[in-house]
Amino acid sequence: xxxxxxFEPQAIALPLRAASAAEVLPELVASLxxxxxxxxxxxxxxxxxxxxxxxxxxxxxxxxxxxxxxxNRVRLAYGHAPAGFPWKSIDDRPAHHFFLIVAPPIExxxxxLPILGKIATFAKEPDVPERLSRLTTPEQFLALLDEKGV
Numbered sequence: 001x002x003x004x005x006x007f008e009p010q011a012i013a014l015p016l017r018a019a020s021a022a023e024v025l026p027e028l029v030a031s032l033x034x035x036x037x038x039x040x041x042x043x044x045x046x047x048x049x050x051x052x053x054x055x056x057x058x059x060x061x062x063x064x065x066x067x068x069x070x071x072n073r074v075r076l077a078y079g080h081a082p083a084g085f086p087w088k089s090i091d092d093r094p095a096h097h098f099f100l101i102v103a104p105p106i107e108x109x110x111x112x113l114p115i116l117g118k119i120a121t122f123a124k125e126p127d128v129p130e131r132l133s134r135l136t137t138p139e140q141f142l143a144l145l146d147e148k149g150v
Contacts (some may be wrong), residue, residue, distance in 0.1 A: 001111060003118055004145045008074040012138035016098070021085035024065060025050075029076040040068035040100060052053040052085035056089025061123040065101035065116060074103045074111045078141060080132060097132050099123075122150045 011031040018024045025046050029039050045066040049055065056062040077100040084094030099119045103112040122128060125148065135141050 003150050004142045006074055009138040011077035014135055016079035016081045016136060018081060021087060024085060024098055028079050028098060030075045032075050034070055042068050042070050054088035056087035056095050057120060057123055058089050058091035059067050060093060060096040060129045062087045062095040063099045063119055067103050067105045069105060071102050071104055074115060076101055097129060118150045122148055
C-alpha cells in the first residue's frame with residue numbers, strides 16, 4: 001500500500017487558499033468532490049474530532065481525520081498553508097501542512113490506521129516539513145511520497 005494511491009491531483013492544494021484556520025477543513029473537504037450535503041456532514045465530523053483533541057502532530061504538520069458514511073473508500077487530501085495557522089499542535093507551533101484522512105466506518109481492507117501511521121512516520125522524517133514547503137505541483141508532492149517510500 002502506497003499513500004500516492006489514495007491521492008487524486010485535485011485533492012492536493014499547493015498552496016491552500018484558506019485565509020484562516022477555520023477555512024482549512026472546508027477547503028480540504030471540498031477538494032474531495034463530494035456533494036454539498038456529504039461535505040457538510042463530513043465537516044461536522046472533522047470539527048468534532050478537532051474539538052476532542054487537536055490533530056496537530058507538531059513540526060508544522062496536522063493530520064485531521066475521521067470516519068464517515070459519505071465515503072465508500074479511504075480518501076486523502078493534502079494542503080500547504082505557507083503562513084501557517086494556529087492548530088493547537090502538541091508543540092504549540094502553527095500548522096502549515098495538512099493531511100486529511102477520511103474513511104468509511106467499516107472497511108474490509110482496514111487501511112485507515114495503517115495510512116494514519118504512514119503519514120505520521122513520514123511527518124517525523126527530519127527533512128519532510130521543509131521539503132513539503134518547497135513543493136509547487138501535485139506531481140512534486142507525489143514524487144516526494146514515492147521517494148520516501150510511503
